[in-house]
Amino acid sequence: MNYNLNSPAHTAQKTSTLAALKKLFRFLEAEQRTLILAFLTIMVSSGLNLTGPVIIGYTIDHFIQHHDYQHTLLFCGLLLLVYMTAFGANYLQARIMGGIGQRMLFTLRNAVFGKLQELPVAFFNQNKTGDLISRINNDTDKVNQFFSQYLLQFVSNIFLMVGAGIFLVSIHPSLGGAALVPAAFLLIFTRLISPWVRRKNAANMKSTGSMSAEVQESLNNFKVIIAFNRRDYFRKRFDQVNKENYATAVGAGMATNLFMPVFGVCAQLAQLIVLTYGIYQVANGNFTVGLLISYLAYVNSFYTPIRQISILWANFQVALAGWDRISQILTLQSDLPVLAGASANGHSHTDTVMEFKDVHFSYPDSKPVLHNVSFQLQRGKTYALVGPTGGGKTTTASLIARLYDPTEGEVMLNGKDIRIYEPAERSGRIGFILQEPFLFTGTIRDNILFGNEQYAAYSNEQLAAVIQEAQLESLLARFEGGLDTKVLTTGDSVSLGQKQLIAFIRAVLRRPDLLILDEATANIDTITEQLLEKILQQLPDTTTRVIIAHRLNTIENADEIFFVNGGEVTRAGSLDHAVNMLLHEKRES
Numbered sequence: 140m141n142y143n144l145n146s147p148a149h150t151a152q153k154t155s156t157l158a159a160l161k162k163l164f165r166f167l168e169a170e171q172r173t174l175i176l177a178f179l180t181i182m183v184s185s186g187l188n189l190t191g192p193v194i195i196g197y198t199i200d201h202f203i204q205h206h207d208y209q210h211t212l213l214f215c216g217l218l219l220l221v222y223m224t225a226f227g228a229n230y231l232q233a234r235i236m237g238g239i240g241q242r243m244l245f246t247l248r249n250a251v252f253g254k255l256q257e258l259p260v261a262f263f264n265q266n267k268t269g270d271l272i273s274r275i276n277n278d279t280d281k282v283n284q285f286f287s288q289y290l291l292q293f294v295s296n297i298f299l300m301v302g303a304g305i306f307l308v309s310i311h312p313s314l315g316g317a318a319l320v321p322a323a324f325l326l327i328f329t330r331l332i333s334p335w336v337r338r339k340n341a342a343n344m345k346s347t348g349s350m351s352a353e354v355q356e357s358l359n360n361f362k363v364i365i366a367f368n369r370r371d372y373f374r375k376r377f378d379q380v381n382k383e384n385y386a387t388a389v390g391a392g393m394a395t396n397l398f399m400p401v402f403g404v405c406a407q408l409a410q411l412i413v414l415t416y417g418i419y420q421v422a423n424g425n426f427t428v429g430l431l432i433s434y435l436a437y438v439n440s441f442y443t444p445i446r447q448i449s450i451l452w453a454n455f456q457v458a459l460a461g462w463d464r465i466s467q468i469l470t471l472q473s474d475l476p477v478l479a480g481a482s483a484n485g486h487s488h489t490d491t492v493m494e495f496k497d498v499h500f501s502y503p504d505s506k507p508v509l510h511n512v513s514f515q516l517q518r519g520k521t522y523a524l525v526g527p528t529g530g531g532k533t534t535t536a537s538l539i540a541r542l543y544d545p546t547e548g549e550v551m552l553n554g555k556d557i558r559i560y561e562p563a564e565r566s567g568r569i570g571f572i573l574q575e576p577f578l579f580t581g582t583i584r585d586n587i588l589f590g591n592e593q594y595a596a597y598s599n600e601q602l603a604a605v606i607q608e609a610q611l612e613s614l615l616a617r618f619e620g621g622l623d624t625k626v627l628t629t630g631d632s633v634s635l636g637q638k639q640l641i642a643f644i645r646a647v648l649r650r651p652d653l654l655i656l657d658e659a660t661a662n663i664d665t666i667t668e669q670l671l672e673k674i675l676q677q678l679p680d681t682t683t684r685v686i687i688a689h690r691l692n693t694i695e696n697a698d699e700i701f702f703v704n705g706g707e708v709t710r711a712g713s714l715d716h717a718v719n720m721l722l723h724e725k726r727e728s
């Protein structure tokens with residue numbers, strides 16, 4: 140399945156504005172009451188703001204022109220009260236929406252992160268971590284900014300604009316009609332350029348994602364960069380993506396800022412029209428001066444929100460571009476679903492713990508790695524997978540652990556299709572010590588208990604007793620701080636061999652039915668390796684072991700050896716035969 144989020148199949152996927160809004164509002168379902176309250180505050184503040192010009196016009200015509208200063212003062216006081224109440228309502232609305240925005244950001248980030256947890260290894264193979272981080276951090280924030288800062292301003296401005304528009308047309312239809320002509324032009328203009336603005340912003344977010352991926356890659360590999368003295372090379376590469384990001388940011392900024400001046404010109408045009416036509420009407424005695432001042436204030440009340448809306452609309456386009464990138468993740472489905480209807484319960488104790496039936500496998504857009512492979516692994520036995528580099532050993536092990544599904548054929552665990560097992564059950568039954576074990580920042584205890592709920596509540600003493608029972612205490616003894624030894628993800632606090640020891644303890648303590656060791660002793664000294672070998676021998680009789688190793692001495696005790704190469708997994712028979720096959724393969728290549 141194509142999981143590459145930056146491929147045309149995904150980037151072409153755009154939701155319409157309305158559909159995007161509908162989906163976004165789903166994240167606000169729990170906020171309905173607060174939203175209604177915020178909406179009420181908007182109605183109050185907009186309604187009060189709209190009465191301002193009426194009060195001014197009325198005061199001029201009825202009191203100022205008749206030199207009635209007592210009433211003038213009274214109405215000025217009333218105006219102050221109106222504006223202060225509007226201010227209070229505005230403040231309340233900003234506070235409410237700030238809270239809603241932050242909660243939405245929280246929910247949105249959780250949703251994206253939760254989805255990432257559901258997706259298969261293939262997704263992570265095809266996407267760069269930096270880009271995913273940028274989607275979780277930056278793009279969700281763009282959506283949040285719109286919701287927390289702009290959404291209600293947007294609504295309140297629309298409310299003000301419609302209210303002022305109604306006043307304009309009802310006071311003087313022809314003058315109102317003339318005042319609204321520039322607005323009609325704006326509507327068409329906005330519709331035409333919005334998709335382009337959204338595209339420009341999407342391009343900018345994409346390049347921010349690429350930049351983040353570049354930073355992530357060089358920070359992750361800084362040792363190699365320093366060792367090979369490639370700082371300049373990476374500096375140049377960063378310079379390149381930074382330049383691209385700069386160019387797309389300028390493009391997005393220009394597109395986003397285009398709304399403002401055009402909207403400004405239209406507002407001025409409307410005022411000019413009203414002023415010219417209005418003075419003509421006053422001269423003919425059809426209009427009072429007070430009414431014209433109110434009228435101009437309404438033109439202002441109509442176009443100021445429009446100007447605001449232009450800024451908000453631009454931000455809305457940014458939020459939509461961010462939403463497109465987020466929803467590309469949210470709409471993905473894992474291509475490793477658990478088969479419905481079947482049950483993995485009633486664990487049958489078949490002798491065959493694992494079986495491949497006519498399995499074919501290829502990575503996306505790559506040539507086949509496995510071709511029509513069939514084999515069985517019996518309970519309690521030790522198997523070795525040998526073969527040349529790139530022959531397909533790790534791939535075979537990954538299919539055993541269901542990190543991928545076969546392109547064709549079936550993989551059976553304990554006599555049942557592996558696809559019927561829930562991930563928790565499957566990973567409990569199959570332990571996988573990866574070629575490059577990954578440790579999380581924390582302590583050895585945290586890392587040993589990773590994904591192992593059974594001992595989560597154990598004290599260190601209890602856990603040490605379990606470790607002793609599993610005969611792993613001599614491995615733990617290699618760490619001075621014991622279970623509390625600190626581990627950093629950068630890996631500097633523990634050596635690669637020590638990491639493999641921790642991964643080994645982690646996997647063995649889960650007591651899996653099947654334990655896969657992928658080059659798990661490659662970085663361990665010979666004495667420790669012998670110790671591991673001993674521990675492996677002492678695992679319960681029912682545990683099946685699959686060992687992938689380049690050092691052939693590590694597989695001396697295997698019950699069966701499989702040779703993995705050229706798409707095939709064949710029985711190698713004895714160790715000598717496996718060595719001959721490897722030598723033959725080397726000579727051929």
Ligand SMILES: Nc1ncnc2c1ncn2[C@@H]1O[C@H](COP(=O)(O)OP(=O)(O)OP(=O)(O)O)[C@@H](O)[C@H]1O
Nearest residue numbers: 264502505508526527528529530531532533534535
């Ligand atoms: N994620 C991937 N995407 C595309 N091709 C891959 C991927 N992982 C491995 N391959 C390819 O699949 C083939 C088998 O790789 P695999 O890692 O299974 O070999 P291996 O026998 O375990 O090698 P090694 O002994 O070096 O670990 C190789 O040609 C490799 O390039």
